[in-house]
Amino acid sequence: MLIRRWISRVQPSLSRNIRSIHSFSTAIPLSWKTCHSQLNKTFATGLAYNSFSTSTHARSSPVSAFYVPSFNLFGKGSLVEAANQIKLSGYKKVLIVTDPGIIKIGLCDRAKDLLEERGSTVYIYNGVQPNPTVTNVMDGLKLIKEFGCDSIVSIGGGSAHDCAKGIALLATNGGEIADYEGVDKSLKPQLPLISVNTTAGTASEMTRFAIITEETRHIKMAIIDKHTMPVLSVNDPETMYGLPPSLTAATGMDALTHAVEAYVSTAANPITDACALKCVELVGQYLRRAVVNGKDQEAREKMAYAQFLGGMAFNNASLGYVHAMAHQLGGFYNIPHGICNAILLPHVQLFNTKDARAASRLGDVALQLGCQDHTAQAAIEKIKDMNEQVGIKPYLRFLGILEKDFEELSKNAAKDACGATNPVQPTLDEVKSIFAAAY
Ligand SMILES: NC(=O)c1ccc[n+]([C@@H]2O[C@H](COP(=O)([O-])OP(=O)(O)OC[C@H]3O[C@@H](n4cnc5c(N)ncnc54)[C@H](O)[C@@H]3O)[C@@H](O)[C@H]2O)c1
Numbered sequence: 001m002l003i004r005r006w007i008s009r010v011q012p013s014l015s016r017n018i019r020s021i022h023s024f025s026t027a028i029p030l031s032w033k034t035c036h037s038q039l040n041k042t043f044a045t046g047l048a049y050n051s052f053s054t055s056t057h058a059r060s061s062p063v064s065a066f067y068v069p070s071f072n073l074f075g076k077g078s079l080v081e082a083a084n085q086i087k088l089s090g091y092k093k094v095l096i097v098t099d100p101g102i103i104k105i106g107l108c109d110r111a112k113d114l115l116e117e118r119g120s121t122v123y124i125y126n127g128v129q130p131n132p133t134v135t136n137v138m139d140g141l142k143l144i145k146e147f148g149c150d151s152i153v154s155i156g157g158g159s160a161h162d163c164a165k166g167i168a169l170l171a172t173n174g175g176e177i178a179d180y181e182g183v184d185k186s187l188k189p190q191l192p193l194i195s196v197n198t199t200a201g202t203a204s205e206m207t208r209f210a211i212i213t214e215e216t217r218h219i220k221m222a223i224i225d226k227h228t229m230p231v232l233s234v235n236d237p238e239t240m241y242g243l244p245p246s247l248t249a250a251t252g253m254d255a256l257t258h259a260v261e262a263y264v265s266t267a268a269n270p271i272t273d274a275c276a277l278k279c280v281e282l283v284g285q286y287l288r289r290a291v292v293n294g295k296d297q298e299a300r301e302k303m304a305y306a307q308f309l310g311g312m313a314f315n316n317a318s319l320g321y322v323h324a325m326a327h328q329l330g331g332f333y334n335i336p337h338g339i340c341n342a343i344l345l346p347h348v349q350l351f352n353t354k355d356a357r358a359a360s361r362l363g364d365v366a367l368q369l370g371c372q373d374h375t376a377q378a379a380i381e382k383i384k385d386m387n388e389q390v391g392i393k394p395y396l397r398f399l400g401i402l403e404k405d406f407e408e409l410s411k412n413a414a415k416d417a418c419g420a421t422n423p424v425q426p427t428l429d430e431v432k433s434i435f436a437a438a439y
C-alpha cells in the first residue's frame with residue numbers, strides 16, 4: 001500500500017521530468033530481519049509495485065535506474081522461510097514449475113511438503129527441459145488454467161525460472177510467448193512468481209530476463225520485461241550441494257560472463273560496476289572450490305552471492321555478444337548455456353579490446369581475478385585458465401558444432417537483444433570470425 005501510494009504521488013512529476021526513464025524499481029534498504037512486518041507488506045504487493053513504463057537501455061539518456069526484486073532471501077534455511085512468506089502472502093493454489101533432475105533429488109517433494117504443511121494446494125509441472133521451449137511454457141500454462149492457480153514457485157536453475165516467467169506472463173497478458181520477445185512488451189504484471197534457485201548461476205531467480213527456445217526456428221528468444229521479475233528470490237545454499245561438478249563449473253562461468261559483459265557494457269553505471277567487480281572477485285576465489293567439493297559450504301554460499309551480484313549487474317547494464325552468440329548455440333544444438341559462454345567469453349573480449357574503454361575495464365577484471373598484470377590480455381588468459389581448471393573444454397568443436405552453421409548462427413546473433421550493449425558492434429563477418437576463433 002505504502003509503495004503504491006508513493007508511486008501515485010511521484011509518478012506524474014517523474015514522467016514530466018525524465019525524458020526516457022528506462023527502468024525503475026523499489027529499493028528496500030533495510031534488513032528483513034529487523035523490518036519483517038514491513039517487508040511482508042512489500043512482498044504481498046508484488047503484483048502492483050512496478051507501474052513505471054520502460055524502454056530499452058537508452059544510451060542517449062542521462063537517466064540510469066536499477067531493477068532488483070523487492071524481497072530476496074539468502075543463506076541456509078531460506079527455503080523454509082520462503083514457505084512461511086508464501087503463507088503470509090495468502091497464496092493458496094501454487095503451481096511448482098521444475099525439471100526432472102530436481103524431482104530426482106527430492107527437492108520438489110520437500111518444497112511441496114513445506115507448502116502443503118502451511119495450507120497451500122500444490123500442483124506440479126515437471127516437464128521443463130534445459131534451454132526451455134515454447135512447448136514447455138504452453139504445457140505449464142494449461143495447468144495454471146485447469147487448476148486456477150494464484151501463484152507459481154519455480155525450483156531449479158535458469159531453465160525452470162525462465163519457463164515459469166513465460167507461464168506467469170502469459171497467464172495474465174494472454175497471447176503467445178513470441179509476442180513478448182524484446183524489451184517491455186507486456187502490459188500487465190505477471191502472476192506472482194517465487195523463484196528458488198538451485199544453481200549458481202544464471203541469476204534468473206532475480207532478473208527481468210527470460211530466455212525461451214523456439215523449437216521450429218531453433219532460436220532462443222530473449223524476453224526482457226520488467227513484469228517477469230519474481231516477487232521473491234530464494235538462494236539457499238543447501239539446495240545447491242548436490243549440483244554435479246560439470247554443472248557447477250558451467251553455471252559458475254555463466255555468472256562470471258554476466259559480470260564481465262555487464263562491466264564492459266555501454267549501459268554500465270557505478271552501481272552495476274560495483275556488483276560486477278565483486279562478482280568477478282568471488283567467482284575467482286570460490287568457483288574452483290565449489291567444483292572440487294560440492295559440499296564446501298562456504299564456497300557454495302559465496303558462489304550464490306556471486307551469481308546474485310552478477311545478476312544485479314546484468315539485470316541493469318544488460319549483456320553483450322557472448323550471450324548473443326551463446327544463445328544461438330544453445331537454441332541450435334541444445335548445449336549447456338554456461339559452457340557456450342565460457343568458451344566464447346575470452347574470444348569476444350579479445351574482439352572488444354578494439355574499444356579503449358572496454359580494454360581498460362578488462363584490466364580491472366584482471367585485477368579482481370588476482371592477475372599480476374592489470375591488462376585486458378591478462379584477464380583473457382586468466383579466463384582461459386579458469387575454464388581449464390574447472391574442466392571446460394576450450395573450443396566449440398568439442399561440442400559437436402558445425403562450421404557450416406556459422407553463417408546462420410551469426411545472423412541470428414545479430415538479432416539478439418543482448419548484443420545491443422556490447423562495447424563494439426560487430427559486422428556479420430566479424431561475428432563469424434569470432435565463432436571461427438573459438439572453434
Ligand atoms: N533469465 C536469465 O536471466 C538467464 C540468464 C542466463 C541464462 N539463462 C538461461 O538459463 C538456462 C540455463 O540454466 P542453468 O545453467 O541454471 O541450468 P538448468 O536450469 O538448465 O539446469 C541444468 C541441469 O541441472 C540440474 N540441476 C539444477 N540444480 C541442481 C541441483 N541443485 N542438484 C542437482 N542437479 C541440479 C537440472 O535438473 C538440470 O538437469 C538457459 O536456458 C539459459 O539461456 C537465463
Ligand SMILES: [Fe+2]
Pocket residue numbers: 202254257258323337341
Ligand atoms: Fe547467462
